[in-house]
Amino acid sequence: MEVFMSNPGFDVKIDTKNLELIYGENTFGPVIEKRRLDDIRESLLDYNAKGPDVLYGIAMHVGDKKDKQIIEEKNAVYAIVVYNKGQIGNEPIRSQGHIHAISKFSNKSTCEVYEILLGKAIIYMQESGSDDAGRCYAVYAEENDVVIVPPNWVHATINADINNNMAFGSWSVSDYKFEYKEVREHKGIAFYPIVKDGDIEWIKNDNYSDGSLIKVKAKEYPEFNITNKERIYTQFINNPDNFDFVANPDVADHLWREF
Template sequence: MIDLSDLCGLPILFDPETYELRSAKPGWDLPDAGIRTLDEMRPVLMDPDCDGPEIVYWMYRDICLPEHSHLRREYGLRYDISVFRGDMFGPEYFKTAGHYHPYIHWKYPISWPEVYEVLYGEAIYVLQYVDDIYKDPYYVEVKDFIIVHAKPGRQVVMPPNYGHVTINPNPGRPLVMANWVCDWFKSYYQSVEQARGYCYYRVQDETGAPKWVPNPVYKQPLPAIREAQAVDVEALGLVEGRPMYRWCADNPGLFEWVCRPQGHLDKIWEQLQIRQ
């Protein structure tokens, strides 16, 4: 068992052999996990007929200590943890299904952001911006495609209007990550399924080296891949290695941008330093 308490800010243990997440505090339990199965993932895979384990990832939604239950009730802030296997979908690296967040209000054409924090393993966050999240892939235009590598302790913001996918770049190693997200909306998956995933797939070539390959379902040419580095932004409450669960529980007003990003867009984009 690996003790994630220092990195996570909650008393949680993780078993990388069984993927089990468990409370380290007597009398306090994690919520039941939701699962994402391989069959549910097939519509967004490069090879929808690939073999693989039945369960791809586990989602523990709305985790909080009893004294922090007001964070969701009063501020709309929900904390989740997801556990991913270290495996492959045929040639493609393990990933989440991918989704877009809806607009906050028709008067404000921006969607809710989200912030992730890696707790174990490594992640590649993929951000995709399209002209209209409801268009089918024949018409949709991909405007931007950004990737962000992250290691344990690093938070990464998913900015408004960018759909997102998480990739586990290590087939032999699980990934555990947390997020703060606003509890007031449901994510939108349909157009990602119609397009068979995002516009680039992360795959292994014949030598086992990773590479990006274009998804031919999208209108070509695709935008070039931009790489960003996530950095500390104290004004958003995000500092590498400082658990965002605890910091938000102690300073919920500082995380207002998660549910009301309108006045915080500059700070949100400051968190992602574009490298190329």
């Protein structure tokens, strides 16, 4: 067992060897669910690529027991995801990509607020799952960085360091569902991440007619009243109204239009 003290704002440890979470006495959370290589083959550059059987473990709706009521009142969930290290063929360990489904609370797709707890990540997002993917961003993020993915955008999470584990925490709507149909129809996201000489390069997916990739570093989000100087879990508990846009994207409609 290799244990990392993640300190996302409550008592939980990350077992990076087994891709598990160790909950403290006052922490609630489910048994972590494992995502396997065979689950994402349809979205890979090479369908037959070899790699670790388990790519990552995900636990939705975790937190401190004393905070559970306010989290549920805000129709939100905090998740922790622990990524394996290594490669899938020539690609880094990653998710297949999805869009957040329509939520019953807003009748709209919803956003996701990421925070990197361990290692280095690339949060990939594209404006559309249609043939024209629109604007595509590869957001390079390190520990403590925050990244927001807008509603309706396809997004995938990539471990940017093949030699080390990665973990992130995130806020999303409590009735979360993931839509994979458009991504799978295009055999993946619009740009495939490829490992070359220890770095990540990108290859366009020809199943899309158009799309432009922009590589950026994670930034601050003062317009959302969110900072990377404090854990997003703690920020939510201290100022839950600041995160109303997670379950109700309309409250930040003017910000999404300028995203």
